[in-house]
Amino acid sequence: MKDEYVIVLDFLASGKAADRRAEPVAQTIGEKFFNLLELSIKDGITLKPRDRIYIGDEKREQVKYIRGRINYSDLTNYATGELEQIVTDMVNSDQKRFVDFFNLSGPITTRLHSLELLPGIGKKHMWDIINERKKKPFDTFGEIQQRVEMLPDPKKIVIKRILDELEGKDRYKLFVAAGRI
Helix, strand or coil, X not given: CCCCEEEEEEEECCCCCCCCCCCCEEXXXXXXXXXXXXXXXXXXCCCCCXXXXXXXXXXXXXXXXXXXXXXXXXXXXXXXXXXXXHHHHHHHHCHHHHHHHHHHCCECCCCCEHHHHCCCCCHHHHHHHXXXXXXXXXXXXXXXXXXXXXXXXXXXXXXXXXXXXXXXXXXXXXXXXXXXC
């Protein structure tokens, strides 16, 4: 579950104060698996928040090396402030992937369905979603909200869930990669 591209949350031109040596550092979020990563940036490169940079296995133009995965609590205040808007932009740009979650999700255990892990969705909404998707798969967030009575905004539900997973609030991961980079 490696990300090929990341979005910059914050760029620290002279690194973090706690670092032993000063080198440019970027705090980023993975474009597909939402990995929070800290990258060492090549000298002479300046990045801005929301820049998209390549971290795949091929030649990297801006990245010296990946310092490693970081926790939500390790983010700078600026990165934390940018996170919600950047996650919102990522969900908007890949709407089909998240709508497909509503169409394809299944049970986790005999007593727990993955839809129930979304904030604001209990047993009643879960069954309403399952019954509606049997009739016809959903195409957009708007269609989900229109066909499932009294459902909160599905896009906001997904964004909230991603942010909660990044903060480590639940042991189950629906959207954020768990484990190693």
